[in-house]
Amino acid sequence: MNRNELERAWPAAEPPPGFPDRVLDRMQRGPALPEPAPRRVSWMASLMAHPVRWLAPPALVLALVGVFLLWLTWPARDGDVLAAEPRVVSIGERVVAEMSSGAHIRWSGDGFGDGSGGEVQQDRGEVMYRVVPGTPFRVQTPQGNVAVLGTVFRVRVVDPNEAGGEPMKRKWAIAGASATLGALLWVSVDRGSVRLSKGEEELVLAAGQSGSIGADGIPRLEPGSPTPAADAQVAADGDAERTRARQVADAVRRHAARRRVAKQAASVAAKQPASDQPPSAPMAPPMAFGPHTGSGGSTTETPPPTADDARRREYIRRTMREQYFPVARDCYQELLERQPTAGGRVVLEFAIVGDGDAGVVDRVEQRDDETTIDDPEFTLCMRESLYTAVFEPPPPGASETTVVYPVILAPE
């Protein structure tokens, strides 16, 4: 759909007749209606006439300070917060919730008021809770409950409609961590421990571990979470390691969301004429690819070339040009803003794995020995952008297709 079609389909309001006149009238009316001039009365004469006014300013200041202090210390007994943007909410004196945009929580009861703890209902979005140790605290969600005893943990609730009702089958593995797609409730523990439960099923998560509840209602430890034996090692690694783990988990979720959108977009694009948007920088065709029949991508045996290879090679080249280059071009533009003469080669190796009737990108790696552009921000952008591309699934009998794709970039 071009812009004219879009404008016809999405009409805009027209300016009504006389609009410029009304704007100019309003401009003229402003200065034409001055505020009434205050009576010129000497302040000293005024104070002398009303001695009690001497006390008014300090009394007002004291009252405002008192109200402010009361507001600061007043325990939040009840609350209902829908975060239109990221915000921090104090729940009583012993719990702080760092809400991501779109998160919704409610709480009520005396527990928060007297500092003994209480219960929060979180029906959507992502919230990190910081709870003073020793405070009984519980997060209720539609998909399950999280009970804690003083900790820092993050809860993400997914709307089943948003998740598309997909069963938990596909797993992501990025930078050594993984998260389960299709989880409706996801919990990550920074410090302390929590109990994740639904009905009779429950799972205790320690610091550094993540767990989830999917459509089947069973709490599961997220793949990649340290076991109790390894937990001591995680704790010993200190805050930096936990921060890194959280960043990785965040990246996993970002990628998951991005891939979900990309998959939906691609399924639509497949029904429409292909875009012929060219890249802004010369990019080379794929050098090599091949379907792998091993499970989990660990087997690298490549079958002999088939007659279908040329078609698949051309298909991957076209798909990269249509879906990846427009996004990668932005990565390169940002690099050029930092380094105006930057150019060279980035060699990416990635796997295409089957996901229903589509092939999605997994395990994007950069071949350091063949990549000549040394800018971590740029190469990260190039790798992450590749997750937006969606291909046809691997050929029958193959679990994945691995692709080595060199991209040559030069300023125009």
Add this chain to the structure above:
Amino acid sequence: MMPAMLATTGHPDGGEFDSDLLARCQAGEPASLRAFVEHYQCAVFALLSRIIGQCPEVEDLAQETFVRAIGALPGFDVGGAARLSTWLLTIATRLALDLCRKRTRERRSSLTADPVSAATPEHDVQRAELRSAIASAVGELPDDQRAAFVLAEFHGFALEDIAAALQTPKSTIKTRLFRARAKLSRALAQHRGDA
């Protein structure tokens, strides 16, 4: 994937405001100010109505946009990097998003699909259905996503201009545009499939 769309300036004819007239506007000359409003009023109304929906507040916000812009015009740097249309539409965008945030707080939405009348001729019905599909799809977009999409597709804003207008990093804007386009593509594909 939705193909890239043509970029335009704030004015429907694609032209920027005459620099001599702008200088006279900055001096407060009424006739030039009127020309300024007439030149950009269509773009401002289009932008506002697509972000907040076609409602009575559109004219209020359009007036507020021009009143603020005219008040700040003497300080506008003619030789600066920002184009006049970009600057003006940025004011309008921020006013529109302020209203959206206010609406969110009040928990009400003003973007509703146009009703389809069965009494109209067939092509009008189809067009109304398409309009309804688009309106429904854009109505479901978050306000910031919709604003980014409108600025990019209808007003030719560059990525950095959108980022500046929405006070958001460029990478976030890229994601918003990607998602908005994907959602509208889905809506259109579904409409075509139903038609």
